[in-house]
Amino acid sequence: MAENVIRAKDLSFNYEESTEGISDINFSIEPGMVVLLTGNSGSGKSTLLKCLNGLIPAVTEGELSGSLSIAGKEYSSVKMHQLNKVIGSVFQNPRSQFFTDNTTAELVFPMENYGYTKDQMVQRLKELEKEFGLDGLLDRNIYTLSSGERQMIALASATALKQKVLLFDEPSANLDYGNAMKLGRIIRKLKSEGMSVIVADHRFYYLNGSIDKVLFMDHGKLKVCESEEEF
Template sequence: MIEAENASFTYQSAPSPALQDVTLTVQPGECVVLCGRSGCGKTTFTHLLNGLSPEFYPGTLTGRCTAAGLAAGEAAIEAYVPQVGSVFQNPKTQYFNVDTTAELAFPCENAGMEPQAIRRRVDEVVEQFRLGPLMDRSVFKLSGGEKQRVAFAAACMLGPRLLVLDEPTSNLDAAAIAQLHDMIAVMKQQGVTVVLAEHRLA
C-alpha cells in the first residue's frame, strides 16, 4: 500500500531537509504509527502520502514515495482523493461547509455522485460511526472531539484504501480520544490501511 525508498523532502527555501532517507513498506490492512518528537518529519511524510507535497507544499523530493499506487510528485493531487482519506490535527482546517450533514455529503458531491447515492452513503456512514446526534448541526457549535469525529467520517465517505491521520488526538480529551480510537478500529476491521502520526504514544 505504501512504498518509500530513500525518500527525502526539502521545503522550498528551507536550508535543510524536513525528511531524510526514509525507506519503508506498509502492507494493505496494516496500522502503522509514526512516532517522534515535533519537527522530526512526521507531518512531511504524511503530506507525501496524501499528495499535498510537493504539489500544495512545494519543495524538492528525492527518492520515491508511493501510496495506493500513486507516486508523490508525479500523480495529480485529485487522483489521491478517492484513494487516500486524510484527517488533520485541527479539523477546522479541512471543513468546507458550516453544516455537518453537508460536510459529509461534500466529498461525494465533489466526486459527481447522484443525489440519491449521496444520501444513501451519508446514511451508511452516520450509522457506521453512530453520528446521528451530530447531524444537521452547525460545525461552530460542536466540541473539538465532535468536530474531529465528523472530519474523520468525511475522510471515509469515498471508501479510501488508506487513511492518513496527522496527530488527530492532540486537541482532544480522553473521552474524545476513545471515540476516535473506536472509529479507527472500525476502518481497520474493514481492511483499510491506517497511518497515524503522533508524538504521544499513549
C-alpha cells in the same frame, strides 16, 4: 508476499530555502496495517503525511526526491484525483475540511474528485452516525461544535470514503479519553475491512495492542520498528 499499498524508497523533501524537511525515508505498508507515526514536535510527521497525500509539493515549493509508489503505481505518474481515491486524510485542524453554509453536512472534501456527490456523502455520514456517536451533529451549525465534535465528524467522513489508506494527523488532539478509545475501535474496524491506517500522534494509548508497525521520526530521519514491542 502481500502487495504494498505504500512503498517509499530514499524519499526526501526539503522546504524551499530551508534545511527542514525529511530525508532518506524508507518504509512499506501492506493492506490492513495500523501504523503509528510518532516523534517529537517538528520532527517531520506532518511533512511525511503531506508527501504521501500529494499536498507536497503541490502547495509548497520544494524538492521531492526518491521513489514513492502508492497502490502499485509510481507516485510521479499518479494524478491528484486518482490519489484522492486511494488515500484519505484528516489533518490537525479539521475545520479546514468544511466549507460552509454553516451546516456540518456541508463537507469540504473535494467530492467530485472522489466521484461522490454531496448527497451521497451526507447519506454515508448519516449511516455512520450511530457507530461514531455523531447523533444530531450533522444538522448543527459547525461553528457551534466543539473541536472534538468536529474532529469526530471529519474522521467519520474520511472513513466513509473507504480508501485503501487513511492518514490521521494527531486525531486524538481534541478528543477526551472516551472518544479516543472510540477512535481506537474505529481504527481496528477499518483494519478489519482491509484498510491501512497511518496515525501520527504523540499519545497512542487508544491504539494499544493494534499497532502493526511504528515509524519513528527524529529530525527528519525515519526509524522503522516492525512491531509495537520492538519500538
